[in-house]
Amino acid sequence: MIRDAALTWQLLREARASSHRPLAWFQRRHEAVLRRLLRHAYDRVPLYRRLYDEAGFRPDAFRSLADLEGIPPLSKARLKSARPDEVVARGTDRATCTVEHTSGSTGVPLEIVLDRFDRCWNRAVAWRILFEHGFRWTDRTLEIRMKAGQSYAIQKLGIAPKDWRSILDPPTRWVDTLVARRHQCVVAGAGTLELLAAASAAAPIRPPRLVVSDSETLTPAARARIHRALGTPPIDVYGLEEVSNFAWECERREGLHVSADSHIVEVGAPRGEVGPVTVTALGMWTMPFIRYQTGDLAAVAPHDCACGRSLPLLSAVHGRAVDSIELPGGRRLLWPFFHQILAAESSIERWQVHQRSPTEILVRVVPLTSDVGTTDRIRSVMQAKLPRDVRVVVEPTAVIAPESNGKRRLVIPFIR
């Protein structure tokens, strides 16, 4: 335990020190680590040996970052269809490893195998984001999830103590806990934070120093509601259960900085435009993730952040590519399209868009008041922005339930 804590602390220190390094430092690091990682994956992980052999790729073909796109990407489907022993480095002693399971938001849950180093690296990568925002080791955290995470002996000694609550509990229970325990840090998905905010009206909450929103899309309206109710503006954090969190807002909230010391993040589009996100985890050796296609969409910011950190900046993460609607002509609608229209309606609390057929869009809204004009107004504004052959239906509903993994989707496309 002491050894793990020492390694995590060292990795955390290195990560924090990197935030202001020159770009050339990241470039050298990416090239050096990736060369080793590719050789390791090709020699010891059967999945990568097969993937690279099929594509005729050899690890020594990668000499500099200019060769990055020549490395065959790994799709989720390919990873999920592999046998468990094919994705883990040969010679791994599973008895000393931790096995984590993803929530399976895109179907089958995935088993993630981490040895001691990978485990500490994952922890350091997540902690780093909190420390960029002034987290202190004595801060008490409230984390609300589907399942409680691990508790560590060290937390009982008062180091980063954490209370876990279930998203299945009534939100008033989270509020009671927050009032009683006066947490300095609150971590949950954006939808959960919204429910916490709605349930906390008039409760004597001491504003936490940090409110971290992850897992789901944090819309501007949700951000404002959470800020108002908890007294603290939330920090949007992006990552994958497979490779930890790797992009986060700084105090300026002008976009999401990429943890470039620990991950290589590629956006498959020109700067400023939306494209698919591919990620490489530089500290996962037992079960490597190299050019992993996340299925998410993001855009690289057209400017640098004024905070002075040299880490690259994403202007926005638009969530999963599958969480967008394709119209018959090929036009794609991402959540901001709907948000722009629906956020103008102060009388709705939340919404979800479901494409029921290629030409029918159902908008489900939870109204705050019984304003009968709301649904008609939304329908006509949205209809005016869409082709005439696409039909918009607006339906008031009392509640929009989360999916079985606890996440709430804003946009659900029609699947043929």
Ligand SMILES: [Zn+2]
């Ligand atoms: Zn910044």
